[in-house]
Amino acid sequence: MTTFLLVIVVLPIAAVIWKSTGNGWAGFWEVVSSPQAVAALKLTLVISTLAVLTTAVFGTVIAWVLVRDSFRGKSVVNAIIDLPFALPTIVAGLVIMALYGPRTPLDVTIGSFHVDADVTFTRGAIYVALLFVTLPFVVRTVQPVLIELDRELEDAAKSLGAGGFTTFRRIVLPAILPGILSGVAMAFARAVGEIGAIVLIAGNLPFKTEVASIHLFYRIEQDPEGSAAIAVVLLAISFGVLLGIGGLRWFVTRHERG
């Protein structure tokens, strides 16, 4: 099994890291600090953060509604949450384009005033695509915690005069926060690395709508060493996220471990 892991995962990654040293430290830094690479990395981090924060808020609301509310068709809604996991990412891009692309039905014209939801080839397209692919992460980490949550605590808080919002902030939120955070971390890693859902609809214009993974994608053939440097930066972000999740798990279970 160790050999399998070594050949399938460890050696390929080691080979990329090794390649990034091909031009020395100065060469590495020159590529990573080049304006186009910096712009792509910055765009990736900013837009992933925005998308993941949105997902965190709405994901928590959706999880809450799925656990505490009841309405007809709830089980169907619950089932389709996983769709972004099951759908090929390239198809996700086309699905977004169908509603937020050319000839969008979300189109308002009043006199000379015109606004529509066609976001293709803008940063808005990247944002919407990331909202789509990260949707299940927070819902699926918060939902099981909410199901297990003891409602007596909330009833007690309410009987002591706490309002709905205070009860949520003081009782519910602390309980579900680890779930939200681990969902957010996985969603962030996913958003930073995403290519399939973005590549068709973002236009990939350098300095404007080119994210890091796509910048890397189109660079590999012409400049393997330089591309390896960018890959190492992205790798470092992924490792950081994994470490963060590990640390979080360790922190949450600190009472159980004594």
Next chain:
Amino acid sequence: MGRLSLRVVALGYLTLILIGPLAMMVWRTAEDLDGAWAAITDPDTVAAFELTLKVAAIAVAVNTVFGIVCALVIVRGNIRGRGLLNAFIDLPLALSPVIVGFALIALYGVNGWFGWFQRNGFEILFATPGIVLATIFVTLPFVAREVVPTLREIGTEQEQAAQTLGASGWQTFWRITLPSIRWAVVYGVVLTTARAIGEFGAVALVSGNIAGQTQTATLRVEDAYQFAYGNYAPAYGISFVLAATAILILVLMIVLQPKGTRH
């Protein structure tokens, strides 16, 4: 906020981000059914789906065995570095598919450490083996991640009882362990299949993308989009087949879920 307003917010968001776009995609496919059908029945598209299914089958087989062994080591093993393995197994989920593809190029490319194969006619890159390796990499964690919690939950009492009664390690595995984790395995297999069929970024880099030969279904969609010249019916048509497959997989997941020990 009241219960009703939360419900409106949740369902409104889902409509804007998930349900609306999906319904619109079905509508766009229906706008030009003939064009969509022609693209789906194109020999190169059929070949692409065949390749995708072949690759997915291999990746599923390999990762099912690996996933079960890996879960057994994480939960039951007493070797050092178990914790490390547990953290490591999630790595493919946190990596960009572009990095996965690039890593394989760096290793198996003509100048790579394993460049011998590529230089001597045993083509790995831009051929089926590269696609298989990329798919195995990205689908690595799914079976193990499903089996680990189930193994923890079932405990070791039955296995110990079997061994006290003289069962060998293999017998215990086949008669006791495997039957109790089977639904977790099946669930992991379903997730692996979905991801294997849908992989794009890693496969795009290592496949060579030759229509009818090394082009998978998702690459076929990208191809249809890039050469659409304003006619998106082929791209929507092939996407529709993939989306229908994804929904079928989702239905399978729902059918399987209550039988497992998941909550």
